[in-house]
Amino acid sequence: MKSGFKTLPEPHQQCLTCPVRKRALFNGVAEEKLDWTQQYRATQIEVPPKQNIFLEGEPATHAYTLFDGWALVYKTLPNGKRQIMRFALPGDFLGFQPDLEGPMRYGVAAVTRVVLCAFPRSSLKQMFTEHHDLALQMALLNARYMELCQHHLMGTGRQNARERIAFLLLELYYRSQMQTDVEGEAVPFPICQEEIADAVGLTTVHVNRTLKEMRGEGLIECAARRLVIMDEEKLAEIANFDKSVIEKQLMF
Amino acid sequence: MKSGFKTLPEPHQQCLTCPVRKRALFNGVAEEKLDWTQQYRATQIEVPPKQNIFLEGEPATHAYTLFDGWALVYKTLPNGKRQIMRFALPGDFLGFQPDLEGPMRYGVAAVTRVVLCAFPRSSLKQMFTEHHDLALQMALLNARYMELCQHHLMGTGRQNARERIAFLLLELYYRSQMQTDVEGEAVPFPICQEEIADAVGLTTVHVNRTLKEMRGEGLIECAARRLVIMDEEKLAEIANFDKSVIEKQLMF
DNA sequence: CGGGTATTTGACGACTGTCAACGCCAGTGG
DNA sequence: CCACTGGCGTTGACAGTCGTCAAATACCCG
Numbered sequence: 159m160k161s162g163f164k165t166l167p168e169p170h171q172q173c174l175t176c177p178v179r180k181r182a183l184f185n186g187v188a189e190e191k192l193d194w195t196q197q198y199r200a201t202q203i204e205v206p207p208k209q210n211i212f213l214e215g216e217p218a219t220h221a222y223t224l225f226d227g228w229a230l231v232y233k234t235l236p237n238g239k240r241q242i243m244r245f246a247l248p249g250d251f252l253g254f255q256p257d258l259e260g261p262m263r264y265g266v267a268a269v270t271r272v273v274l275c276a277f278p279r280s281s282l283k284q285m286f287t288e289h290h291d292l293a294l295q296m297a298l299l300n301a302r303y304m305e306l307c308q309h310h311l312m313g314t315g316r317q318n319a320r321e322r323i324a325f326l327l328l329e330l331y332y333r334s335q336m337q338t339d340v341e342g343e344a345v346p347f348p349i350c351q352e353e354i355a356d357a358v359g360l361t362t363v364h365v366n367r368t369l370k371e372m373r374g375e376g377l378i379e380c381a382a383r384r385l386v387i388m389d390e391e392k393l394a395e396i397a398n399f400d401k402s403v404i405e406k407q408l409m410f
Numbered sequence: 411m412k413s414g415f416k417t418l419p420e421p422h423q424q425c426l427t428c429p430v431r432k433r434a435l436f437n438g439v440a441e442e443k444l445d446w447t448q449q450y451r452a453t454q455i456e457v458p459p460k461q462n463i464f465l466e467g468e469p470a471t472h473a474y475t476l477f478d479g480w481a482l483v484y485k486t487l488p489n490g491k492r493q494i495m496r497f498a499l500p501g502d503f504l505g506f507q508p509d510l511e512g513p514m515r516y517g518v519a520a521v522t523r524v525v526l527c528a529f530p531r532s533s534l535k536q537m538f539t540e541h542h543d544l545a546l547q548m549a550l551l552n553a554r555y556m557e558l559c560q561h562h563l564m565g566t567g568r569q570n571a572r573e574r575i576a577f578l579l580l581e582l583y584y585r586s587q588m589q590t591d592v593e594g595e596a597v598p599f600p601i602c603q604e605e606i607a608d609a610v611g612l613t614t615v616h617v618n619r620t621l622k623e624m625r626g627e628g629l630i631e632c633a634a635r636r637l638v639i640m641d642e643e644k645l646a647e648i649a650n651f652d653k654s655v656i657e658k659q660l661m662f
Numbered sequence: 663c664g665g666g667t668a669t670t671t672g673a674c675g676a677c678t679g680t681c682a683a684c685g686c687c688a689g690t691g692g
Numbered sequence: 693c694c695a696c697t698g699g700c701g702t703t704g705a706c707a708g709t710c711g712t713c714a715a716a717t718a719c720c721c722g
Contacts, residue, residue: 308495
């Protein structure tokens with residue numbers, strides 16, 4: 159799958175200019191110390207929509223920071239059913255796992271066209287060992303992803319279709335809004351109903367029915383890869399989404 | 411709730427003798443460097459069954475390594491429904507989250523009587539900053555918990571009652587077995603059906619029906635706080651539990 | 663022995679999945 | 693320019709899993 163990768167001629171320093179600095183790995187690392195990241199020969203690559211970045215169970219040479227676009231992190235059951243763990247947005251780190259260099263324990267696929275900053279996985283351990291700010295930062299980042307995963311688990315385990323979908327829409331709405339800093343408007347929403355279904359643990363048919371219902375109630379509008387939240391308050395109520403608490407958690 | 415805590419007269423060094431060293435925070439830290447943990451004034455405490463260790467949304471003074479007993483990590487929806495994120499077994503770390511010193515984002519409760527080794531949360535950051543092996547170790551530990559959470563999410567989102575329960579039983583069976591190194595026998599199983607239900611996202615009634623069914627088929631036996639897996643292979647098949655893959659992940 | 667907690671059971675209904683078909687739209691090629 | 697094709701969204705009928713409600717039984721501890 160990786161044969162489609164295309165290496166861009168951008169300079170290494172691009173890696174340090176991730177648009178969403180505050181949630182990237184290098185947040186909190188002193189500017190003057192960033193030079194050494196070059197020694198890990200970071201490279202920028204581009205992946206077209208729908209293409210896999212990691213294949214479940216397969217080895218991988220690099221880990222990545224997502225610079226641009228959306229990706230999805232998933233696992234597949236032996237019977238073929240897919241569960242999406244989380245959607246990755248710019249600034250997110252992809253490819254950290256307990257065995258730093260072992261085969262990937264989850265798959266990652268590009269949703270849109272995606273731009274990645276690559277680190278050789280073989281140097282991750284050294285990187286974290288020599289630069290402890292990075293190790294702590296990675297631990298904190300990972301704790302954040304854990305938070306998302308736990309929310310997700312709570313929703314899937316204890317909420318019905320309406321509630322789960324409302325929750326997902328709000329989560330992506332806020333995370334997306336943080337990227338663009340444009341409030342109250344339509345946010346990019348590049349995922350299809352099948353992806354919503356695989357994320358919240360429903361079938362596409364039922365997701366469709368639920369979205370139709372929500373549109374009918376004037377809660378949301380979604381079309382042409384964009385999402386508008388019409389009645390944020392009511393949607394938040396449905397989702398059991400306590401903005402004051404969760405916003406902080408999403409922001410971190 | 412914490413009023414029930416009881417401080418034991420054990421020496422600090424107890425903290426370094428967690429029975430499950432290989433998965434504890436100090437794994438990989440050179441023995442001779444462990445002295446400094448004392449400076450964080452680690453204390454051992456004991457918590458009776460059913461008592462909360464962390465309350466959701468409340469501040470907390472300490473984080474913990476679980477030395478003995480089982481605990482459960484949970485979140486609660488505004489409507490009161492509880493979702494158990496994971497069961498913590500000896501060696502597990504409790505209380506790491508993105509905002510190291512902020513209010514707890516999840517609750518933790520003792521399942522059995524529990525023995526904890528406490529670290530002041532206010533010194534966590536310093537601890538991780540000054541000892542980067544610890545920061546990396548924490549990141550890796552956390553990645554492991556993330557793995558469990560993701561498996562859990564996949565099960566809840568994409569498997570039916572039988573499959574989810576089979577998976578949970580096997581997970582706890584293997585994790586529990588690793589603690590005791592006794593194979594093929596009954597393992598301790600101190601959780602009740604309501605806790606199974608809250609973990610896998612079902613009702614107690616349905617959990618009960620499913621367990622009955624499984625017992626009837628000779629797959630398992632569970633009573634008196636103990637669990638026996640009668641037909642491991644068949645249970646693994648039901649759970650879509652690929653032992654060769656998952657055992658490694660559980661072991662890490 | 664008594665009271666509280668956990669387990670068990672049955673009847674019923676709702677939510678969600680399955681199957682199948684149709685419509686819409688964009689990209690492709692003649 | 694138009695037919696063709698594949699992906700995605702939409703809809704309906706029906707079935708099944710699972711939740712709800714309610715009550716009985718078993719178990720544990722003081």
